Amino acid sequence: MPPAADAVEAAKRLASVRAVDERVDAATRVVGIGSGSTVVHAVARLAERVRDERLAITACIPSSFQAQALILDAGLPLFPAIDVAFDGADEVDSALNCIKGGGGCHLQEKLVIYNAKRFYIVADHRKDSSVLGTAWRQGVPLEVVPMAYVPVMAKIRELGGTPVLRMAAKKAGPVVTDNGNFVVDADFGPIDRPADLNEALLRIPGVVETGLFCGMAHGAYFGMADGTVKVR
Numbered sequence: 001m002p003p004a005a006d007a008v009e010a011a012k013r014l015a016s017v018r019a020v021d022e023r024v025d026a027a028t029r030v031v032g033i034g035s036g037s038t039v040v041h042a043v044a045r046l047a048e049r050v051r052d053e054r055l056a057i058t059a060c061i062p063s064s065f066q067a068q069a070l071i072l073d074a075g076l077p078l079f080p081a082i083d084v085a086f087d088g089a090d091e092v093d094s095a096l097n098c099i100k101g102g103g104g105c106h107l108q109e110k111l112v113i114y115n116a117k118r119f120y121i122v123a124d125h126r127k128d129s130s131v132l133g134t135a136w137r138q139g140v141p142l143e144v145v146p147m148a149y150v151p152v153m154a155k156i157r158e159l160g161g162t163p164v165l166r167m168a169a170k171k172a173g174p175v176v177t178d179n180g181n182f183v184v185d186a187d188f189g190p191i192d193r194p195a196d197l198n199e200a201l202l203r204i205p206g207v208v209e210t211g212l213f214c215g216m217a218h219g220a221y222f223g224m225a226d227g228t229v230k231v232r
């Protein structure tokens, strides 16, 4: 006769509690969480110990959507606290606002930077500018849901911009981002108020994220042609 479901569940819990008790200690910081019915008990035990023993877990890395839900439901930290983030930029203005997305990954980049305590731009001297849209003439990259790119481009024209759907180099079709979206580069010429433009672009249905990073950077390091580094 197969064991009763309750007994199986009890066995899953037994194994999970023992493993978490033996393998997580005060030095543990980052924990990987798998999927299935057994790991549910491990997450519950981990959460219990974090609460009771004030364990300093900084992040749990999920292997699936289910694992992510388990981590969130248990009140465990999903992302590590990012102390400092470094990233390049296509152009940086005098207030450290920047245009990013030349590589088409500005959505993920904004996620990382938004969740970092501090963000520093690293760039060569060509990116050092005073007004966005003057040194970088390829437009503000927008990540756009594929079915929306035609109306999004029409709306950009209404806003005074010139949109171009970014095409793949070796494919008869558009660039597709890591998230399955298109990239529209929207040229507005010199951008006097980047934060306002950013908000206007984000209001267009189908625009998932923009390459305007306003008020996010804490500093910029520019490698200069004469071998020095300009920090601002």
Ligand SMILES: O=C(CO)[C@H](O)[C@H](O)COP(=O)(O)O
Binding pocket: 087, 088, 089, 090, 099, 100, 101, 102, 103, 104, 105, 106, 109
């Ligand atoms: O935003 C980016 C990618 O989406 C890059 O950081 C930006 O395009 C600068 O790249 P590089 O350092 O190669 O000039």
